[in-house]
Amino acid sequence: MRASNLNKILARISCDTVLFASVLFAPWWLTLLLTLTFLMLFQNFFEAFIAGLIIDALYGASSLNLYGFHLFYSAIFFTMWVLATIARSKMRLSIL
Amino acid sequence: MAFSLQPKRKPKKTGKGLFLFALMIMAVFTIFPGSFVSFSTATNAVAVPFWNAGNSVRGSFSSFFTVLRFKNSLIVENQKLKEEVARLKRDLEGYDVLAQQNIEYSEMLLQKKEDGIFAGVVARPNVTEYDTILIDIGTEAGVKKGNLVQIDDNVAIGTVYETYPYSSKVRLFSSPGRTTDIFLGPKNIAVSANGEGGGALLSEVPKELDIKEGDAAVLSGSSGLIIAYVNSIEKNENDSFQKIRMTSPVSIFEMKFVQVIPAPK
Numbered sequence: 001m002r003a004s005n006l007n008k009i010l011a012r013i014s015c016d017t018v019l020f021a022s023v024l025f026a027p028w029w030l031t032l033l034l035t036l037t038f039l040m041l042f043q044n045f046f047e048a049f050i051a052g053l054i055i056d057a058l059y060g061a062s063s064l065n066l067y068g069f070h071l072f073y074s075a076i077f078f079t080m081w082v083l084a085t086i087a088r089s090k091m092r093l094s095i096l
Numbered sequence: 097m098a099f100s101l102q103p104k105r106k107p108k109k110t111g112k113g114l115f116l117f118a119l120m121i122m123a124v125f126t127i128f129p130g131s132f133v134s135f136s137t138a139t140n141a142v143a144v145p146f147w148n149a150g151n152s153v154r155g156s157f158s159s160f161f162t163v164l165r166f167k168n169s170l171i172v173e174n175q176k177l178k179e180e181v182a183r184l185k186r187d188l189e190g191y192d193v194l195a196q197q198n199i200e201y202s203e204m205l206l207q208k209k210e211d212g213i214f215a216g217v218v219a220r221p222n223v224t225e226y227d228t229i230l231i232d233i234g235t236e237a238g239v240k241k242g243n244l245v246q247i248d249d250n251v252a253i254g255t256v257y258e259t260y261p262y263s264s265k266v267r268l269f270s271s272p273g274r275t276t277d278i279f280l281g282p283k284n285i286a287v288s289a290n291g292e293g294g295g296a297l298l299s300e301v302p303k304e305l306d307i308k309e310g311d312a313a314v315l316s317g318s319s320g321l322i323i324a325y326v327n328s329i330e331k332n333e334n335d336s337f338q339k340i341r342m343t344s345p346v347s348i349f350e351m352k353f354v355q356v357i358p359a360p361k
Contacts, residue, residue: 024143025150027222044111049118057132057139059224059265070132071122078118085111 016047023054031055035077039084048084052077140260144232147218195249198320212246212355213237218263221348227271227293229253231354234260244319244357247346252321256356266354269323270295270344277316278323280340281307287340289313289324295344297324300337313342 015038022031035048052074060070069075125132215231224230233239243256245266254268269276274291278299285305289297301307313324324342331338 024146024219025223028225029222044114046111046114046118053121053135054139057136058143058230059219059226059228060136069126070129071125074122074125078115078122081118082115 012042015042019047019051020054023051023058028055035080036084039080040088043088044085045081048077048081049074136258137260140230140263144218144263147230148216148232151216151218212357213239215239215245215264215354215356217351217354220351221294227254227268227291227295227348228257229266229268229348229351229354231264231266231356232262233356234262234264236261238358239264239356240359243359244321245354246321246357247351247354250320250322251345252315252319252323253344253346253348253351253354264356268295268344268348270297270348276323278313279316280313280326281305281311284314286316289342292341295346295348296327297342297344299340299342301340303331303336303338305338307338307340 015034019031019034019038022034031051035051039045039048053071055073055077056071060072125135213233215233215237217229218232219230221227221229231239231245239256239259241256241259244252245254245256246252252269254266254271256264257267258265267274269289269291270293271291272293276289276291276297278287278289279285280287280299280301283306285301285307287299287301289299292298297313299313307326307329309326309329311326312322313326315321315323322345324344326340327343328341329338330341
């Protein structure tokens, strides 16, 4: 494996760790900000959707409102992921 | 036969397969809510040790920085705290008499108060949303849906709405969209209070009712537990109602421990 690829993988794993730690410990807006940043930095950042699922599983309040819909954050993060992928394909931005 | 010498272009990765897989997961979780509950239970079981470790680390850091504080600031703080304690003692004069009366009345009504289960708060707003908190005990400790959650002896903060083996979600009375029946003010006026988020509640009552800032909002029923105090009152000449804004007596962003009160048998 080439060194540059290894660096990319390591960077992605580090960012994943930061993102999932923020889900557990940081305010929701910081998680959202980090997700947006990582979505623009990495190609196909599907971890955003996983983070959304975890937020829904941990803090979700389906019985409170939203007409019983469980996956509020998953849906938002999924949409962000799709939009970021489309945006990246239109731009020449490719950092990692 | 002709072969192109140009290198083959790799098809661009669009991640359509991943998108479809993610949509499938969401569809399964929506159509079969039971599968999402299982996922939620597993996620909570994994997260609780991390939360506990995080709280311990946070506690160690805060005690470390406390040691580093300047001596003078500690002396000043000590003096302030002494004054605060003296003020609270004055405020609490007569509390014992009232508490004794409360016990007697409760016994008269044949309503035995159950012992609470002590719980640590592992996640609170603004990590959690919708004015909910997560506590580190669940069904294994006897927590059930609907159990009342309180702080101290006389402040109720919410009820348990989801339980897992080792953790539970508590919905605060201030949760947006939640309506709670309360007794307001010294005359115990029965009204409904709506959660506004951030520890705030709002109630709209007729103008004629005499309610003042600082009045207590007590949970309806015989528990006598306070859930909020009147913070401000908005009156409009053209409106026959007045808006009563209330806030929880405890900061929902700083709660560390709570008590879960089991339902009476």
